[in-house]
Amino acid sequence: MSIHKGSIMRIFSAQAWLEDGWKNNVTISIENGEITAIETQVVKKPGDITVDTLMPALANLHSHSFQRAMAGMTEYRAAGQDSFWTWRTLMYQFLEHLTPEHIEAIAALVFMEMQEAGYASVGEFHYVHRQAGGGSYDDPAELTNRVFCAANLSGIGLTHLPVLYSYGGVEKAALNGGQLRFGNNLEEFEALVRSSKSSLASSNNDTRIGIAPHSLRATAPDELATVVASFRDGPIHIHIAEQPKEVQDVQAWLGARPVEWLLENMDVDQKWCLIHATHMTDKETVDLAASGAVAGLCPITEANLGDGPFNGPAYLNAGGGFGLGSDSNIRISLTEELRTLEYSQRLRDLRRNVMVQGEGSVGKALYLGAAQGGAQALNRKAGKIAVGNLADLVAINSGHQSLFGLSSDQLFDGLCFAADDSSVTDVWSAGRHMVQGGEHIHRSQIIRHYKSTMVELTKLIS
Numbered sequence: 001m002s003i004h005k006g007s008i009m010r011i012f013s014a015q016a017w018l019e020d021g022w023k024n025n026v027t028i029s030i031e032n033g034e035i036t037a038i039e040t041q042v043v044k045k046p047g048d049i050t051v052d053t054l055m056p057a058l059a060n061l062h063s064h065s066f067q068r069a070m071a072g073m074t075e076y077r078a079a080g081q082d083s084f085w086t087w088r089t090l091m092y093q094f095l096e097h098l099t100p101e102h103i104e105a106i107a108a109l110v111f112m113e114m115q116e117a118g119y120a121s122v123g124e125f126h127y128v129h130r131q132a133g134g135g136s137y138d139d140p141a142e143l144t145n146r147v148f149c150a151a152n153l154s155g156i157g158l159t160h161l162p163v164l165y166s167y168g169g170v171e172k173a174a175l176n177g178g179q180l181r182f183g184n185n186l187e188e189f190e191a192l193v194r195s196s197k198s199s200l201a202s203s204n205n206d207t208r209i210g211i212a213p214h215s216l217r218a219t220a221p222d223e224l225a226t227v228v229a230s231f232r233d234g235p236i237h238i239h240i241a242e243q244p245k246e247v248q249d250v251q252a253w254l255g256a257r258p259v260e261w262l263l264e265n266m267d268v269d270q271k272w273c274l275i276h277a278t279h280m281t282d283k284e285t286v287d288l289a290a291s292g293a294v295a296g297l298c299p300i301t302e303a304n305l306g307d308g309p310f311n312g313p314a315y316l317n318a319g320g321g322f323g324l325g326s327d328s329n330i331r332i333s334l335t336e337e338l339r340t341l342e343y344s345q346r347l348r349d350l351r352r353n354v355m356v357q358g359e360g361s362v363g364k365a366l367y368l369g370a371a372q373g374g375a376q377a378l379n380r381k382a383g384k385i386a387v388g389n390l391a392d393l394v395a396i397n398s399g400h401q402s403l404f405g406l407s408s409d410q411l412f413d414g415l416c417f418a419a420d421d422s423s424v425t426d427v428w429s430a431g432r433h434m435v436q437g438g439e440h441i442h443r444s445q446i447i448r449h450y451k452s453t454m455v456e457l458t459k460l461i462s
């Protein structure tokens with residue numbers, strides 16, 4: 001680890017994106033994970049860590065890390081209907097065999113891959129709480145603690161979001177099958193959140209705890225109101241309108257579409273993040289934007305699961321905030337996440353350059369919009385390079401062949417549309433210098449552990 005409590009780290013960057021644009025010959029000073037000074041037009045000093053191009057690093061606001069181990073296992077057409085719901089059935093089968101050790105090893109790989117892709121932090125929407133079959137672990141926070149261990153090893157900034165998952169579907173349907181690992185009643189859930197908060201003492205000081213009522217279909221209105229009242233500080237994340245069937249089911253049960261119902265019945269504000277606000281009417285879109293909540297978009301997963309495109313132009317025109325998540329972790333790539341969002345809009349609207357208000361760079365609007373929304377959703381003082389903010393930073397090599405020849409102003413577009421993540425050279429998560437020379441500092445250990453986990457798991461599920 002390159003930083004110790006109380007020590008000052010200095011990064012010298014040939015160029016950096018600061019609050020007022022690109023600046024040359026920039027030095028950033030970091031102490032206890034925070035940016036304490038920014039100087040421009042300076043010369044490099046002995047001991048400075050040197051990078052080419054420094055930018056604020058994004059938060060990955062939505063992850064179910066265990067699903068990474070299924071990547072590539074559900075891409076075949078089964079007999080009968082092929083849909084999100086058959087994917088979910090396979091996910092439940094997979095859950096029958098996951099041990100705490102597996103969950104920790106997979107999460108460490110996911111967090112490492114996120115950092116190597118340029119993310120500094122993650123919102124882990126954590127809903128596997130129990131043993132297969134539904135029995136409790138001796139410590140009900142066993143699996144939460146495994147996520148904390150993985151985050152500590154990877155050094156990623158963690159916003160942990162324990163999930164309340166009470167029902168197998170709308171109208172309080174009973175949990176069954178793989179869902180038995182998710183269930184908690186309100187008392188158990190509140191104890192889990194309290195236990196998570198008590199783990200903060202042994203975690204990095206930028207670790208945050210929020211709550212995640214899973215969805216309207218997996219909770220009930222009275223329970224939702226209770227947990228939101230109990231943990232009103234937030235962040236509060238919820239899956240909201242991913243699938244048309246979900247919209248129909250909620251409408252039949254509660255008499256309103258999911259986004260419509262939530263905005264009418266909960267005090268939705270800046271502390272909220274609505275994941276997969278995919279299926280919205282124009283009125284829902286404008287009302288969500290006005291609420292100040294963040295729309296948590298997961299373009300690669302939404303494409304993989306056939307969810308549908310987000311209502312981007314109307315939302316941006318109404319001033320809505322958004323951030324990016326990798327959700328199922330079928331592929332962890334920041335650049336691909338950005339371009340998949342834009343391309344989903346282009347394919348639907350048959351035009352180019354959609355996700356920007358007025359005139360300007362699409363890549364810059366996407367990247368900086370996601371930086372701001374992601375930081376808000378994870379309750380991190382981040383999203384821009386500024387004194388007093390967490391040092392969530394990414395360095396890229398502007399001389400990489402995918403970016404070569406671009407002006408500074410075109411770099412965001414190059415990243416968004418032309419590059420993969422291999423131009424990333426360094427990542428700091430709250431000042432922890434975890435990616436150096438393009439690789440995570442614990443890469444070989446994390447991959448070794450992940451591979452032995454997959455050997456075990458594939459034997460168990462075959």
Ligand code: ZN
Pocket residue numbers: 062064125239275327328
């Ligand atoms: Zn999700």
